[in-house]
Amino acid sequence: MRTVRRVTGRALPLDRANVDTDQIIPAHWLKRVERTGYGAGLFEAWRRDPAFVMNDPRYAGARVLIAGVNFGSGSSREHAVWALDEVGFRAVIAPRLADIFRANCLKSGIVPVELEPEAVTKLLELALRDPRTEITIDVERRTVEAPGVHASFALDDHARARLLEGLDDIAVTLTHTDEITTYEARRATWLPSLRG
Amino acid sequence: MVAAVKRTLAEKVWDRHVVRRATGEPDLLYVDLHLVHEVTSPQAFEGLRLAHRAVRRPDLTLATMDHNVPTTTATPADDISLKQMEAMARNAREFGIRLYPMGTPEQGIVHVISPQLGLTEPGMTIVCGDSHTSTHGAFGAIAFGIGTSEVEHVLATQTLWAARPGTMAVTVDGELPRGVWAKDVILGIISRIGVSGGVGRIIEYRGSAIRGLSMEGRMTVCNMSIEAGARAGMIAPDEVTFAYVEKRKHAPQGAEWDRALDDWRALPTEDGARFDREVRIHASELRPYVSWGTNPAQTVTIDGRVPDPEALEPALREAAARALRYMDLTPGTPMRDIVVDAVFLGSCTNARIEDLRVASDVVRGRKVKTGVRALVVPGSMLVKAQAEREGLDRLFRDAGFEWRDAGCSMCLGMNPDILGPGERCASTSNRNFEGRQGPGGRTHLVSPAVAAATAIAGHFALPDDLS
Numbered sequence: 001m002r003t004v005r006r007v008t009g010r011a012l013p014l015d016r017a018n019v020d021t022d023q024i025i026p027a028h029w030l031k032r033v034e035r036t037g038y039g040a041g042l043f044e045a046w047r048r049d050p051a052f053v054m055n056d057p058r059y060a061g062a063r064v065l066i067a068g069v070n071f072g073s074g075s076s077r078e079h080a081v082w083a084l085d086e087v088g089f090r091a092v093i094a095p096r097l098a099d100i101f102r103a104n105c106l107k108s109g110i111v112p113v114e115l116e117p118e119a120v121t122k123l124l125e126l127a128l129r130d131p132r133t134e135i136t137i138d139v140e141r142r143t144v145e146a147p148g149v150h151a152s153f154a155l156d157d158h159a160r161a162r163l164l165e166g167l168d169d170i171a172v173t174l175t176h177t178d179e180i181t182t183y184e185a186r187r188a189t190w191l192p193s194l195r196g
Numbered sequence: 197m198v199a200a201v202k203r204t205l206a207e208k209v210w211d212r213h214v215v216r217r218a219t220g221e222p223d224l225l226y227v228d229l230h231l232v233h234e235v236t237s238p239q240a241f242e243g244l245r246l247a248h249r250a251v252r253r254p255d256l257t258l259a260t261m262d263h264n265v266p267t268t269t270a271t272p273a274d275d276i277s278l279k280q281m282e283a284m285a286r287n288a289r290e291f292g293i294r295l296y297p298m299g300t301p302e303q304g305i306v307h308v309i310s311p312q313l314g315l316t317e318p319g320m321t322i323v324c325g326d327s328h329t330s331t332h333g334a335f336g337a338i339a340f341g342i343g344t345s346e347v348e349h350v351l352a353t354q355t356l357w358a359a360r361p362g363t364m365a366v367t368v369d370g371e372l373p374r375g376v377w378a379k380d381v382i383l384g385i386i387s388r389i390g391v392s393g394g395v396g397r398i399i400e401y402r403g404s405a406i407r408g409l410s411m412e413g414r415m416t417v418c419n420m421s422i423e424a425g426a427r428a429g430m431i432a433p434d435e436v437t438f439a440y441v442e443k444r445k446h447a448p449q450g451a452e453w454d455r456a457l458d459d460w461r462a463l464p465t466e467d468g469a470r471f472d473r474e475v476r477i478h479a480s481e482l483r484p485y486v487s488w489g490t491n492p493a494q495t496v497t498i499d500g501r502v503p504d505p506e507a508l509e510p511a512l513r514e515a516a517a518r519a520l521r522y523m524d525l526t527p528g529t530p531m532r533d534i535v536v537d538a539v540f541l542g543s544c545t546n547a548r549i550e551d552l553r554v555a556s557d558v559v560r561g562r563k564v565k566t567g568v569r570a571l572v573v574p575g576s577m578l579v580k581a582q583a584e585r586e587g588l589d590r591l592f593r594d595a596g597f598e599w600r601d602a603g604c605s606m607c608l609g610m611n612p613d614i615l616g617p618g619e620r621c622a623s624t625s626n627r628n629f630e631g632r633q634g635p636g637g638r639t640h641l642v643s644p645a646v647a648a649a650t651a652i653a654g655h656f657a658l659p660d661d662l663s
Contacts, residue, residue, distance in 0.1 A: 016515070016518075017511075017515055018391050018392065018491050018515065020491070020627070020629045022608075022627070022629040022630070022631060022632050023629065023630060023631075026631055026635070027608045027609055027610045027632075028609070028610065030235050030236075030263070030610060031235070031264060031274075031276045031277050031279075031280055031610065032276065032280075033238035033239065033242070033279060033280055033283045034239065035239045035242075045630060045631050045635060045636075069392055070391060070392035070395065070425060073391060073392070073425060074327065074422070074423075074627060074629060075326075075327050075608075075627075076236065076325055076326055076327040076341035076342060076343055077236065077343070078236070078239075078343035078344040078345060079344075081343070096392060096395055098392075098395065098425060099361075099395060099396060099425070099427050100327060100340075100341050100342065100343060103342070103343060103346065103358075104343035104345065104346075107343060107345035107346065108345070156220065156221070156222065156359065157220035157221070158220060158221045158222060158357065168247075169345070169349055169357070170247070170249065170348065170349050170352045170353060173224065173349065173352075173353045173355060173357070174352070174353065176215070176216055176224060177353075179215050179216050179224070180215055180224075180226070180252075180353060180354065180355055183215040183226055184226075184354075187226075187228075188455075188456070188459065189452060189455075190448035190452040190453070190455055190456040190459075191228055191317070191320065192228075192229065192314065192315045192317060192320075192446040192447070192448075193255045193256065193446075194254070194255050194256070194257070194258055194294045194315075194446075195255040
């Protein structure tokens with residue numbers, strides 16, 4: 001995974017609550033077996049509306065997505081994160097992100113940022129008023145900076161270290177193989193198995 | 197003497213799966229069963245291949261094909277879907293994983309087949325690259341959806357890094373009114389707590405109305421926990437659970453069964469245990485629900501009307517107005533006046549044998565309204581076979597329903613079963629998101645009983661409305 005220390009850039013203000021992953025990437029895109037090739041599917045249906053904020057050329061190249069509460073709800077499809085990533089987003093800010101979506105962000109080096117609703121509203125207003133406004137997300141300090149906004153967000157040490165160091169999660173876990181083996185030795189014998 | 201801390205069901209099951217717990221880290225959680233399907237796994241297997249990694253526990257991994265499969269030979273899979281199914285078959289072969297592909301008697305929606313095979317049992321941890329994994333919580337398991345990177349992680353290590361979610365109790369006491377089914381219970385709950393009401397938490401459904409549900413009803417309730425934003429949903433195992441699990445293919449046998457029972461009986465939440473949030477609902481408040489909007493909290497009772505966004509609380513207005521535009525509905529319209537183009541009886545929410553029995557009983561001796569396309573897609577080929585033994589297929593076919601093979605089908609519109617733009621559907625599935633059942637399609641979530649009655653009437657209806 002790539003390392004992420006800091007994300008600085010313009011922000012796309014998507015002022016809607018409960019944006020589900022079917023909107024972020026519709027199901028017919030999920031037939032692919034590759035990890036890439038999803039950018040064109042990002043918000044596919046909404047982008048057909050010329051008035052959709054993403055079609056405003058002033059937001060082209062935005063690296064931060066600002067959204068309403070419960071962004072990324074619904075389906076577990078990681079393709080939603082892959083699509084955001086391909087279009088260039090490196091951080092998503094919302095008052096609350098859906099659980100699975102948040103976990104998926106961390107796996108692809110997209111910074112999931114949950115802030116107080118007031119701070120999100122302020123960032124939305126900034127981005128709407130002046131699309132050139134730059135927002136900086138500092139992973140190490142767990143802060144968000146924009147003109148007039150200084151906020152901090154929660155990110156556990158473990159997740160932060162992985163973003164900063166771009167670690168391969170599986171390689172890290174495999175260093176705990178002994179603990180996994182020890183655990184397996186004491187699992188209940190009646191637990192189901194597909195052996196045989 | 198220090199009183200022992202009283203623990204909830206979720207806390208007990210979580211704690212017994214912790215492989216490693218250290219400060220500043222989430223828990224490293226052991227996974228007892230990993231369910232895999234063709235859509236969210238190919239990139240995970242490719243990752244293993246590139247890193248020269250094996251699947252740690254193929255014996256705790258089960259694969260099937262469900263999301264993408266055609267449910268009739270009349271509409272075969274397209275080339276790109278075929279490629280995905282072939283990838284699933286190749287990956288299962290290469291990594292030594294049991295696969296129930298299309299055309300086998302055990303094939304079906306992953307959340308329907310695992311309980312049927314006795315692989316879903318109390319006290320387990322179960323994950324799958326699918327958000328409706330919450331279904332298995334009906335057995336008192338912790339079960340949740342994960343993304344493809346986590347699928348790869350579980351394949352390689354049989355574990356996951358995860359912080360223990362918060363706890364939440366939703367208690368439904370009392371007797372369900374006539375005509376109110378498990379689907380209405382969960383729609384009623386979501387309408388009260390909202391689509392983000394459970395974010396970051398595991399919901400435990402409690403109370404006499406929940407205990408009174410069959411295992412299949414409990415699965416319907418837990419299935420839609422994710423629609424309330426919850427990490428998972430659970431119901432304490434009891435005699436109903438044990439009777440369902442006993443003697444199934446992978447259930448413990450003989451002395452092992454007795455040991456398992458002793459363990460399972462100790463799982464329920466202890467009296468005095470505390471939840472981070474508690475919600476109480478009386479069963480008598482619940483009615484058959486129909487969704488009017490584009491998220492599963494946007495529902496009214498079937499006796500209700502399409503709401504006026506201006507009459508809703510301010511925070512909900514804009515989303516409601518947008519939903520009504522998408523759904524092409526006018527505030528004030530009685531739900532029973534809304535005419536449908538299609539009826540879908542299927543999905544991991546409501547395509548088990550009891551669902552089909554209820555619906556077939558409604559359509560018995562009646563005809564689907566002219567112009568309505570009505571589909572029954574059983575949750576698994578085992579459900580389909582049982583329904584056929586009971587003659588339910590004849591009731592559906594005689595009424596004018598199409599009788600299909602198992603799969604996710606029109607729930608998510610990945611296979612050829614999709615709505616056309618602007619088409620309106622009464623659906624027993626779980627999500628009424630924009631475009632969920634096909635681009636431009638309009639979904640109304642209902643119970644199997646309402647879906648069946650609606651197919652006959654041509655507009656939203658209760659079985660009692662039919663002449």
